[in-house]
Amino acid sequence: MTNKNVILKKSFLMTRAEENYIKTIFHLGGHSAVPIATNAIAEQMETKPSSVTDMAKKLAEKGLVHYKRYQGVSLTDSGIKTALSIIRKHRLWEVFLVKKLDFTWDEVHEVAEQLEHIKSEKLIDKIDELLDFPKYDPHGDPIPSKDGKFMVRDKELLSDLDAGVSGVCVGVKDTSAPFLKFLDKNGIALGKTITILEKEDFDQSLHIKIETQELHISHQIASNLYVKKHD
Amino acid sequence: MTNKNVILKKSFLMTRAEENYIKTIFHLGGHSAVPIATNAIAEQMETKPSSVTDMAKKLAEKGLVHYKRYQGVSLTDSGIKTALSIIRKHRLWEVFLVKKLDFTWDEVHEVAEQLEHIKSEKLIDKIDELLDFPKYDPHGDPIPSKDGKFMVRDKELLSDLDAGVSGVCVGVKDTSAPFLKFLDKNGIALGKTITILEKEDFDQSLHIKIETQELHISHQIASNLYVKKHD
């Protein structure tokens, strides 16, 4: 087998489980030098630490993660590339589902979790083209380009801003269906302008204006909404 | 667990391997009373007969096939329903790839083999709607509706027709990429009118007119082209 085929094999012969581990490690911050703890990965993936250890060894064997016993794992350059490719697919499929099939933003994640594992470079590139090369997914998260680059929009948690400040809602931190449905119910959506009218010292709850409507939201809600401040 | 959940489990908790076996059995004709031989399934799936036996037992356990030792397998009503649902997904995805993403008809099968296993009823129904409820896939094969019904177009193999007869090309029997590429190269496509000008007794090869162009094709080619005769 040629060296080129070995390289191809590595990226094409990833199992679904392997891909899910790589993606989780990336999301936990394992792309930086800081290694991620076995337990953190296990908790995030709803599996047991012993399973994570087994997989860490396998991924290290494949050159996708750095792993030293008891020292946690972090992604190699190859692992980061792989993670970005999966995240790209996940987010593009989410945009597709919303823009072309009228899914709501709380419905797309579950299906994208499956679609992100479809192996076809042509397929995802054509989906990208069909969607006119979107930069952000339905939850405001950036979509990596084919070569792994993506916009890091400067945004802040609504809960970190002071009274009087206003900006545009550009993302959500919690992407769970219940949270997204709550936002729908209260007229909060990406692209809308939010102004902090008042901040309650006692419980950090906020009195906000969203477009024309006034609303009271808890700290928990505010700490899951990303806003881009007006200049 | 309620009875309803048990039923749901059966249709939702199918593994990819199980789905592929069910689909293969259906394609080999196992939907009729005639049971399909273990070896036939093994050959079609490029696996070993012993593996087929193991899976036959599991599928029988789940009520998807009839199975008696040494007697082959056939699909139960539930198995047929399952097979039609997978085939529906496969063919709708093939149409999607051709109509919306500019895939050629020789590229779609491999990707559809993956996409057919995505679990989301809403997804496939929305794809169906986006495509305006197509009745046939890019190879002329009928697409089962949500409730498992589909058109059986009356069509004949070009090789079974006599000289002088003409009709419209409505399907291919061999859907392999090499055959489809051969057809492209020779200007043969679904929807085109074909007339048999002459039939060579010796080797059954045909001299045909396809639209305005004349062409000589072997028996092997003719026996993989479906035609609907003109009235």
Added chain:
DNA sequence: AATAAAATTTAGACAAATCTAAAAATAGGT
């Protein structure tokens, strides 16, 4: 009907991904 050939099943093994329970290593507190 007996025997040979072919098809099918069984038995036992293996790889992938997971688990539980026990052992080992690390980190934190005094």
Added chain:
DNA sequence: ACCTATTTTTAGATTTGTCTAAATTTTATT
């Protein structure tokens, strides 16, 4: 520095889907 609590790894088992080799059943041939 020592002890303890926590984290992580190892060892061994389990499930799914596969394989090879041997045994069994069916089918075809004499």
